[in-house]
Amino acid sequence: MQQRGPDAKLSVVRASLGKALSPHGGRGTLQPTMRWSKLFTPTLRDAPNDAVAPSHKLLIRGGFIRQLHAGHYSMLPLGWKVHQKVADIVRDEINALGGQEFLLPTMHPADIWKTSGRWDTMGDIMFRLEDRKGAETALGITHEEIFASVASELSSYKQLPQIWYHIQIKFRDEARPKSGLLRVREFHMKDSYSFDVDEAGLDASFELHDGAYRRIFERLGIPAFGVEASSGAMGGNDSVEFMTPSDAGEDDVIRCTNCDYSANIEKGTSALPAMTDEPGPDAPERFDTPGVRTIKALEEFDGGAPADRQLKTLVMVLDGTVTLVVVRGDHQLNTQKLSDVTGAIEVRPAEVAETVAALGAHPGSLGAVGVTDHPIIMDEALRGRTNMTTGANTDDVHYRGVSVDRDVPVGQWADLREVQEGEPCPNCGTALTIVRCIEIGHIFKLGTTYSKAFGASVSTPEGGETPIVMGSYGIGIGRNMAASAEANYDDKGLIWPVSIAPYEAVITLMRLDDDCVAAGEKLYQDLTAAGVDVLLDDRDARAGVKFADAELIGIPFRLTVGPRGLKEGKVEFNRRATGETVEVELDAAAAAVWEAVSAAKS
RNA sequence: CGGGCUAUGGCGUAGUUUGGUAACGCGCUGCACUGGGGGUGCAGAGAUCGUAGGUUCAAAUCCUGCUAGCCCGACCA
Numbered sequence: 001m002q003q004r005g006p007d008a009k010l011s012v013v014r015a016s017l018g019k020a021l022s023p024h025g026g027r028g029t030l031q032p033t034m035r036w037s038k039l040f041t042p043t044l045r046d047a048p049n050d051a052v053a054p055s056h057k058l059l060i061r062g063g064f065i066r067q068l069h070a071g072h073y074s075m076l077p078l079g080w081k082v083h084q085k086v087a088d089i090v091r092d093e094i095n096a097l098g099g100q101e102f103l104l105p106t107m108h109p110a111d112i113w114k115t116s117g118r119w120d121t122m123g124d125i126m127f128r129l130e131d132r133k134g135a136e137t138a139l140g141i142t143h144e145e146i147f148a149s150v151a152s153e154l155s156s157y158k159q160l161p162q163i164w165y166h167i168q169i170k171f172r173d174e175a176r177p178k179s180g181l182l183r184v185r186e187f188h189m190k191d192s193y194s195f196d197v198d199e200a201g202l203d204a205s206f207e208l209h210d211g212a213y214r215r216i217f218e219r220l221g222i223p224a225f226g227v228e229a230s231s232g233a234m235g236g237n238d239s240v241e242f243m244t245p246s247d248a249g250e251d252d253v254i255r256c257t258n259c260d261y262s263a264n265i266e267k268g269t270s271a272l273p274a275m276t277d278e279p280g281p282d283a284p285e286r287f288d289t290p291g292v293r294t295i296k297a298l299e300e301f302d303g304g305a306p307a308d309r310q311l312k313t314l315v316m317v318l319d320g321t322v323t324l325v326v327v328r329g330d331h332q333l334n335t336q337k338l339s340d341v342t343g344a345i346e347v348r349p350a351e352v353a354e355t356v357a358a359l360g361a362h363p364g365s366l367g368a369v370g371v372t373d374h375p376i377i378m379d380e381a382l383r384g385r386t387n388m389t390t391g392a393n394t395d396d397v398h399y400r401g402v403s404v405d406r407d408v409p410v411g412q413w414a415d416l417r418e419v420q421e422g423e424p425c426p427n428c429g430t431a432l433t434i435v436r437c438i439e440i441g442h443i444f445k446l447g448t449t450y451s452k453a454f455g456a457s458v459s460t461p462e463g464g465e466t467p468i469v470m471g472s473y474g475i476g477i478g479r480n481m482a483a484s485a486e487a488n489y490d491d492k493g494l495i496w497p498v499s500i501a502p503y504e505a506v507i508t509l510m511r512l513d514d515d516c517v518a519a520g521e522k523l524y525q526d527l528t529a530a531g532v533d534v535l536l537d538d539r540d541a542r543a544g545v546k547f548a549d550a551e552l553i554g555i556p557f558r559l560t561v562g563p564r565g566l567k568e569g570k571v572e573f574n575r576r577a578t579g580e581t582v583e584v585e586l587d588a589a590a591a592a593v594w595e596a597v598s599a600a601k602s
Numbered sequence: 603c604g605g606g607c608u609a610u611g612g613c614g615u616a617g618u619u620u621g622g623u624a625a626c627g628c629g630c631u632g633c634a635c636u637g638g639g640g641g642u643g644c645a646g647a648g649a650u651c652g653u654a655g656g657u658u659c660a661a662a663u664c665c666u667g668c669u670a671g672c673c674c675g676a677c678c679a
Contacts, residue, residue: 544639
């Protein structure tokens with residue numbers, strides 16, 4: 001370190017500080033936001049009482065985000081910095097696929113949604129409003145319609161394939177926003193859309209995105225895997241969800257511990273052992289079951305039957321139509337499967353009054369035997385079963401000896417049941433596990449639904465015309481930021497991967513005396529020149545406060561500059577992830593940090 | 603949408619049962635000491651107790667409506 005007169009140096013430093021500290025464009029050597037003393041990062045010792053998920057608590061405590069109201073968060077400077085780094089990684093990977101970045105509006109006319117039919121099918125999830133003329137508009141929940149309408153200007157197969165995307169705010173009126181950034185009503189999403197001339201092209205575009213998404217999660221420090229999923233309201237025939245295990249998630253995923261089978265519980269199945277029944281009587285027999293209202297009670301009732309020999313009849317209302325859904329007594333209905341199988345948008349259990357009106361009995365005594373005035377959907381697991389027990393549609397009366405093929409006028413067979421933990425894997429027979437997960441990305445093969453609706457077609461080499469085959473691919477920026485936080489923290493706070501940390505390194509000044517300030521500023525200049533995103537902690541605070549804050553907000557590397565080390569010409573180099581601290585020569589410190597950052601990013 | 607819980611300075615809480623005019627910790631401001639893991643002392647600032655109404659001499663406290671937030675569930679007939 002150069003030796004100068006202390007007074008002279010002090011005045012130089014003060015002059016530089018004064019300029020740098022000006023929030024009005026003072027041209028100091030440091031950006032004001034690079035000085036912690038000027039950075040708006042309100043860290044809290046305690047998380048708000050209503051935060052539960054670790055990422056929620058830590059993002060609040062670290063001063064990354066603040067809630068405005070349910071499902072709407074303000075991004076504070078640190079949070080926005082992370083958010084932008086996440087977005088940049090996503091952008092980088094989609095650009096690498098040849099993706100072209102757009103920016104489409106987020107307020108849409110009702111017409112475009114009516115054209116696709118989703119104005120009605122999207123229901124309450126869509127924020128709808130009227131403009132001053134009374135025209136119906138909506139805030140965009142996704143952009144298939146808008147991109148497809150733009151794609152109608154594509155005219156020749158020679159232009160394909162195309163991958164288009166934008167990173168734009170979506171609005172979704174979620175029934176239940178929760179867990180901080182994990183489920184919100186207003187969020188940035190990267191949604192990309194592929195346009196191909198045929199299915200083979202779509203498959204290729206889909207595979208490209210599959211690879212890009214896996215690289216994205218890798219770079220975000222999120223352990224991710226793909227699962228078979230229900231396409232839900234998006235339409236299309238094939239989709240893969242990307243999941244990361246977390247208690248803060250909202251999806252249950254079936255995973256095999258042996259083979260690579262994994263599926264959303266809304267889609268997955270298992271291999272049930274076959275059941276053999278006695279043939280039973282020639283016709284169902286009614287018998288009185290006073291007070292028996294549940295599967296369990298019927299199991300215990302003298303003359304009843306075990307749950308796997310009962311037919312459970314659920315009265316559901318599908319888009320207004322009362323429908324009987326029959327599953328095995330010990331099985332659970334998955335309503336998403338029911339929705340997917342029937343195409344019904346609104347699926348709900350019937351009210352008791354509706355049930356009584358439809359079948360003449362109360363829940364607990366219901367059955368589908370001989371019912372012809374309501375559609376009956378039966379779970380695949382009940383195929384061929386005989387000698388079963390079920391309600392007789394008279395309170396306190398059941399049937400035994402029911403054969404489903406003979407006695408129940410089934411209109412549709414489908415896989416409706418929800419897989420239970422421990423059931424055998426459909427591929428290899430190993431016991432399945434169920435893991436709680438956060439859905440961090442979803443990619444869909446859409447087909448031609450939207451291109452047909454919006455007239456997006458291209459001429460073919462043969463001189464004909466063919467609708468463009470589309471795919472759509474979504475990844476929520478804020479949710480992935482939170483998912484990374486869920487995967488990377490300890491009892492001290494966040495441990496961001498270097499790739500998305502708000503700063504890659506922090507220089508912590510133990511004292512604000514001349515030597516420390518000068519050494520810190522020099523390190524800052526060297527690191528900045530080397531392209532490292534660095535923060536200078538120049539606050540007049542105790543060491544413990546500075547260390548605790550740096551650890552809370554999860555900066556990967558820390559240089560500690562204090563008189564103790566400076567006497568030996570050394571500073572301390574600390575790694576957040578491991579807690580490891582080593583002394584390095586002051587002159588070599590910047591290089592050491594640069595190397596660590598480079599190594600982590602490569 | 604159903605159920606449960608909650609709302610008191612920036613954050614965390616007490617006070618509500620039994621009405622009497624708002625307290626504590628952290629944070630913030632000033633001063634002093636201190637100075638390598640959230641330090642100490644002194645002195646301060648900061649709350650119409652979510653909101654509207656009601657009961658009462660008197661309401662954070664009791665009653666009613668509304669609003670907002672959090673959690674669980676939305677299938678076990």
